[in-house]
Amino acid sequence: MVTSTKIHRQHDSMGAVCKSYYQLTKPRIIPLLLITTAASMWIASEGRVDLPKLFITLLGGTLAAASAQTLNCIYDQDIDYEMLRTRARPIPAGKVQPRHALIFALVLGVLSFTLFAAFINVLSGCLALSGIVFYMLIYTHWLKRHTAQNIVIGGAAGSIPPLVGWAAVTGDLSWTPWVLFALIFLWTPPHFWALALMIKDDYAQVNVPMLPVIAGEEKTVSQIWYYSLLVVPFSLLLVYPLHQLGILYLTIAMVLGGQFLVKAWQLKQAPGDRDLARGLFKFSIFYLMLLCLAMVIDSLPVTHQLVAQMETLLLG
């Protein structure tokens, strides 16, 4: 009886430890990073993606993103402890010691690079590694606590996954992956500032100069609007002049883009409206997810056949 209780407790604490390490990686953000990687791989392979390669690339990407997020949790432990929203994270909550988290982050980073270098190629490994370094050094260390442009420049880290995906398929980079990079780069300010409008008091409390804290709500919603105005045309560059995607993607990108602009415009008219800010933040995630899905579907050979048949039917 005593032994079985002991074993139970050991299991409980083992489970709790694993959960804490899992939480260090900020796991809810990773799927969307992977979706952008996968979409890029589908376009690069013209709809004929090699499934083992896809699996290894997504695994390597997961390890790299998890490493980056863990390093961020170590560096930001002081402010994470101060903010209500982040106080329960494993390091401020005292569940994981920073030096153990550091070992964990280094292991994840090394595993990621090794996986890419051994099974995919060195370029994709270096790109994933550059994502970790950029997010940690440029965003977290250099910009986050020093400038209101922190997430504009820092957003480059989150825009790297499509480069990784493209390099994994082709072994190099061309215009298309850079357009995907630019699309996510421009998408990041509306995504994050909409959220920052809701949690600006948290950031103000720990002196992190997020735009709504420094410049106020009106300036922030204007900036959100200008970046949204750029996101939509950039999403269409994949159709023209790049000719990578066709009519199906174009239609979906225009409908989603229209909704993005409506939501950004509504927020611009009512800068203090938390519901509109929350709505835009949530929609930004939905937007990128669906846009990537449209890229995948449009690039499939079966879609090309269907579109060609429809054209013949309609145009004769």
Ligand code: HEM
């Ligand atoms: C510098 C760039 C970015 C910043 C500063 C940022 C910031 C944030 C923050 C603070 C949250 C709330 C997370 C929380 O409550 O713990 C969040 C949520 C989220 N972010 Fe971003 N983000 C950035 C870029 C990205 C990118 C590139 C992606 C994916 C392509 C992404 C995907 C998400 C998703 C999916 C969520 C929702 C997670 C949930 O369900 O709670 N973010 N972001």
Ligand SMILES: CC(C)=CCC/C(C)=C/CC/C(C)=C/COP(=O)(O)OP(=O)(O)O
């Ligand atoms: C290729 C590769 C490895 C890319 C990784 C890039 C990456 C980890 C992007 C995530 C960006 C993000 C969610 C930032 C959160 O900001 P924050 O940490 O300032 O938010 P907080 O206020 O919640 O701490």
